[in-house]
């Protein structure tokens with residue numbers, strides 16, 4: 001395995017002396033092997049910025065610096081399966097999770113019931129093969145409640161649930177134990193941000209830690225009102241805002257959307273985002289009050305059955321007409337991800353008259 005790394009290059013005859021000195025100064029990057037080429041020795045460094053400390057030792061030595069690929073010194077297993085061979089049986093190895101959620105430097109695994117006695121060994125093995133992660137968590141139960149959070153168990157590494165996640169360059173402060181976040185929605189966050197026009201007023205009715213709001217405000221000069229009932233979610237959004245170069249303006253509001261709408265003038269929004277798929281259908285009245293005529297609703301729901309697209313289309317038309325409004329056009333219905341066997345997290349983009 002190779003990787004670009006900063007180096008110090010010196011004539012081979014000075015190699016041993018300088019290598020020892022770099023070890024003493026803790027400047028040698030021991031993740032990589034030294035490379036000898038054409039009488040020169042390339043020594044991998046922790047960082048170029050540390051060079052100052054070795055300069056006195058290089059007084060009469062011709063040296064150069066740069067970055068290049070080095071072979072890794074790592075000789076251990078490279079897959080979770082390899083790392084657990086001899087610990088788990090072949091049948092158990094076949095049950096190992098193949099997909100994980102990678103959120104910043106935290107990896108979240110879903111350990112099948114049959115492997116629960118081995119969950120910590122699996123966590124340690126994951127950390128061994130993916131040493132760039134700091135924390136390995138296991139999902140404990142389902143996402144539940146109004147705040148849509150779940151519990152986690154620490155499987156390996158540092159005991160924490162906070163990190164900074166990056167999607168398409170957008171930095172998002174996350175605390176998995178305190179507010180909802182899913183890295184599986186990145187395409188959707190990015191898709192919606194592409195649709196927003198200059199000077200629009202968008203209301204993100206269930207913003208969570210604000211990924212839609214942040215993606216939008218990074219791209220477009222507009223106003224996003226980002227509302228969530230969870231104070232931790234809004235605090236995290238406020239942390240993320242200065243971490244990004246925002247062109248648009250985000251108004252982060254910790255409120256029940258029902259109360260926010262009651263206290264707000266009607267028909268202020270060009271667009272509403274309703275990504276609360278287990279609950280959006282209960283908030284159509286609020287969405288319709290917020291939306292201008294001709295405004296766009298992004299409605300999310302969990303839908304199963306033979307024809308989920310047909311079913312969601314009928315459902316949204318009925319819900320909107322109960323509010324005395326009507327759908328001019330459905331411009332898109334998209335399966336965002338699988339939410340359960342034979343059930344999808346689906347989005348409808350609709351123009352509301």
Ligand SMILES: C[S@@+](CC[C@H](N)C(=O)[O-])C[C@H]1O[C@@H](n2cnc3c(N)ncnc32)[C@H](O)[C@@H]1O
Pocket residue numbers: 146147148179180181182185205206207208209210211212227228229230233255256257258275276277279
């Ligand atoms: C699925 S999560 C948020 C997803 C978020 N849009 C994203 O893409 O990451 C749904 C959010 O709705 C919030 N919520 C639930 N009921 C609410 C209400 N009545 N008013 C405002 N927010 C609410 C929860 O706190 C939760 O953060």
